[in-house]
Amino acid sequence: MRGQSRLIGRRLAQIIPVIVLATFVVFGLLHLVPGDIAFTLAGENATDARIAQIRESYGLDRPFLVQYASWLWNALHFDLSRSYLSNEPVLNQILHRFPTTLLIVCGALSISLTIGIPLGILAATKPESRLDAAVTSLASLGVAVPNFWLAMLLVATFALSLNWFPATGAVAFAKDPAKSILHAALPALALAAGGVAEVARQLRSGLIEILSSQYVRTLHAKGLSPAAILWKHGLKNVSVNLLTVIGLLVNRLLGATVVVEAVFAIPGMGSLIVHAAINKDFPVVQGVVLAMVVVVICMNLLIDILYTILDPRVALK
Amino acid sequence: MIRSVARWAWRNPPAGASLIFLLALFTLALLAPVVAPYAPTTQNVNNALAEPSWQHLLGTDDLGRDVLSRLIHGAPATLYASFLAVSVACLLGIPVGLLAGFLGGWVDDGISRVIDTLMSFPGIVLAIGVTGALGIGLTNSMLAVGIVFSPQLARLVRAQTLVVKQELYVDAARCFGASLGRIIIRHITPNAIQPVIVQITLLLAVALLAEASLSFLGLGVQPPQPSWGAMLARAYNYMEIAPEQMYSPGIAILLTALSFNTLGEALRVALDPTRKRR
Numbered sequence: 318m319r320g321q322s323r324l325i326g327r328r329l330a331q332i333i334p335v336i337v338l339a340t341f342v343v344f345g346l347l348h349l350v351p352g353d354i355a356f357t358l359a360g361e362n363a364t365d366a367r368i369a370q371i372r373e374s375y376g377l378d379r380p381f382l383v384q385y386a387s388w389l390w391n392a393l394h395f396d397l398s399r400s401y402l403s404n405e406p407v408l409n410q411i412l413h414r415f416p417t418t419l420l421i422v423c424g425a426l427s428i429s430l431t432i433g434i435p436l437g438i439l440a441a442t443k444p445e446s447r448l449d450a451a452v453t454s455l456a457s458l459g460v461a462v463p464n465f466w467l468a469m470l471l472v473a474t475f476a477l478s479l480n481w482f483p484a485t486g487a488v489a490f491a492k493d494p495a496k497s498i499l500h501a502a503l504p505a506l507a508l509a510a511g512g513v514a515e516v517a518r519q520l521r522s523g524l525i526e527i528l529s530s531q532y533v534r535t536l537h538a539k540g541l542s543p544a545a546i547l548w549k550h551g552l553k554n555v556s557v558n559l560l561t562v563i564g565l566l567v568n569r570l571l572g573a574t575v576v577v578e579a580v581f582a583i584p585g586m587g588s589l590i591v592h593a594a595i596n597k598d599f600p601v602v603q604g605v606v607l608a609m610v611v612v613v614i615c616m617n618l619l620i621d622i623l624y625t626i627l628d629p630r631v632a633l634k
Numbered sequence: 635m636i637r638s639v640a641r642w643a644w645r646n647p648p649a650g651a652s653l654i655f656l657l658a659l660f661t662l663a664l665l666a667p668v669v670a671p672y673a674p675t676t677q678n679v680n681n682a683l684a685e686p687s688w689q690h691l692l693g694t695d696d697l698g699r700d701v702l703s704r705l706i707h708g709a710p711a712t713l714y715a716s717f718l719a720v721s722v723a724c725l726l727g728i729p730v731g732l733l734a735g736f737l738g739g740w741v742d743d744g745i746s747r748v749i750d751t752l753m754s755f756p757g758i759v760l761a762i763g764v765t766g767a768l769g770i771g772l773t774n775s776m777l778a779v780g781i782v783f784s785p786q787l788a789r790l791v792r793a794q795t796l797v798v799k800q801e802l803y804v805d806a807a808r809c810f811g812a813s814l815g816r817i818i819i820r821h822i823t824p825n826a827i828q829p830v831i832v833q834i835t836l837l838l839a840v841a842l843l844a845e846a847s848l849s850f851l852g853l854g855v856q857p858p859q860p861s862w863g864a865m866l867a868r869a870y871n872y873m874e875i876a877p878e879q880m881y882s883p884g885i886a887i888l889l890t891a892l893s894f895n896t897l898g899e900a901l902r903v904a905l906d907p908t909r910k911r912r
Binding site for chain 1: 751754755759764765768769839851853870877880888891896899
């Protein structure tokens with residue numbers, strides 16, 4: 318137990334440099350702009366005075382590290398500066414939109430797990446069978462299908478033709494939970510295709526490895542039924558693989574949702590960053606990227622901690 | 635060489651089919667102006683959103699342009715995009731991974747931390763951010779995707795290098811006074827490259843999907859240049875009156891990504907040294 322808490326403490330300490338590096342990358346985005354940033358921001362036909370004014374008001378005339386330090390200092394105080402376009406504080410926009418995106422991502426994650434886990438187990442218990450081949454091909458399709466195209470197919474079928482689901486928009490969960498889930502269902506389903514495939518694949522290969530190991534052979538010899546072996550020993554050991562997949566999925570779903578949101582015209586993080594990127598509204602771009610990377614880093618930390626609880630060997634090392 | 639590839643493809647029908655599909659696609663992309671029945675930008679507003687017919691095998695789009703011709707002319711842009719992104723990822727990721735793995739110590743610690751950090755960013759989101767900064771367009775968006783992919787390759791190459799550098803022949807080369815550059819280029823790279831080839835094939839599929847996504851969002855290919863993602867973006871606007879517009883570009887993307895993936899998985903098995911002896 319002491320080993321575990323010490324390890325968790327060390328993990329907490331380890332994410333500090335990662336977060337600092339991540340903020341550096343996020344801030345550095347602005348400096349990828351080719352040429353003079355103030356010139357780009359001022360737009361075409363801007364006067365020299367206007368450019369100079371922009372340079373000063375955004376602090377672009379100061380050295381890079383000074384700019385970074387002041388940006389970081391403000392970010393630590395939850396000040397992500399204001400949108401160049403709407404002049405609204407970036408943090409407000411993000412807090413306003415993140416719940417919608419999170420609902421879709423959580424929905425997609427639960428669909429991926431509820432469908433992917435049984436598929437993976439079925440395939441692993443009968444390797445090389447027809448069922449296994451079917452699951453494997455389905456997984457290959459799920460990984461290769463462009464999820465925004467799948468979203469379009471779902472909209473055309475279930476929203477426009479059958480009218481079962483709304484085709485566009487979102488409703489806040491706090492306002493009307495049922496309606497908000499109805500709006501999030503199709504986007505979550507479109508996103509989940511890749512997730513189901515990934516979960517089924519990883520679970521299948523992890524479980525096959527475990528079921529063909531030495532100790533499982535011993536359990537067979539001891540006379541334990543295959544079902545008991547699967548449920549008591551197989552799934553317990555494969556849960557560590559599952560954690561890894563969940564961590565990976567959260568990262569991937571947060572990215573993919575950006576494109577899927579566009580199909581459903583959902584006012585989430587996706588439309589926020591796409592609109593900002595096209596219009597060179599860099600504070601918003603930086604804010605969205607920062608918010609997402611912080612979520613992923615926290616998720617990874619949580620998973621690392623769960624590892625140490627699920628697999629005592631990790632703490633012993 | 636060609637005969638052994640052909641024999642391998644014959645024994646792996648899915649991999650063989652993928653290889654043939656990709657070769658056909660490359661040929662089509664190279665010969666696009668010759669093969670396509672119409673120019674990709676020839677408009678005929680009187681015949682917009684037409685159903686498939688003998689004149690237009692896959693129908694026409696919202697401006698009356700031939701869908702099949704746009705699909706064929708979109709292939710070069712799509713393939714160029716995938717290969718550009720993966721080349722950028724290789725140019726950035728492979729040297730960094732080699733250095734980290736070979737030098738070890740604080741260099742490795744530092745590089746590994748940076749790799750971990752970059753891999754925490756959701757790929758598409760970071761790519762959108764980088765594209766926003768570089769300016770929208772096909773080449774810039776694919777540079778962004780390449781930058782975003784590079785840590786994956788760096789991490790793989792690093793792990794591979796760590797294994798290979800302990801081999802006896804590397805010590806032997808060092809004893810003979812070989813320079814660091816020569817050891818990395820002549821001894822480590824060829825022996826660490828196999829999983830990298832597999833990863834590159836798989837990354838081509840991811841890059842293809844990323845190109846389609848970014849062009850769909852309007853950050854990649856700009857009109858009137860055809861690309862499969864941009865075709866889907868147009869089809870999106872006519873989803874209610876002509877849902878069949880989205881079938882052909884979507885299926886083209888799906889099949890190409892599937893082929894790269896299938897080929898990559900088959901290569902993983904074929905190149906796996908522990909399976910070779912059988």
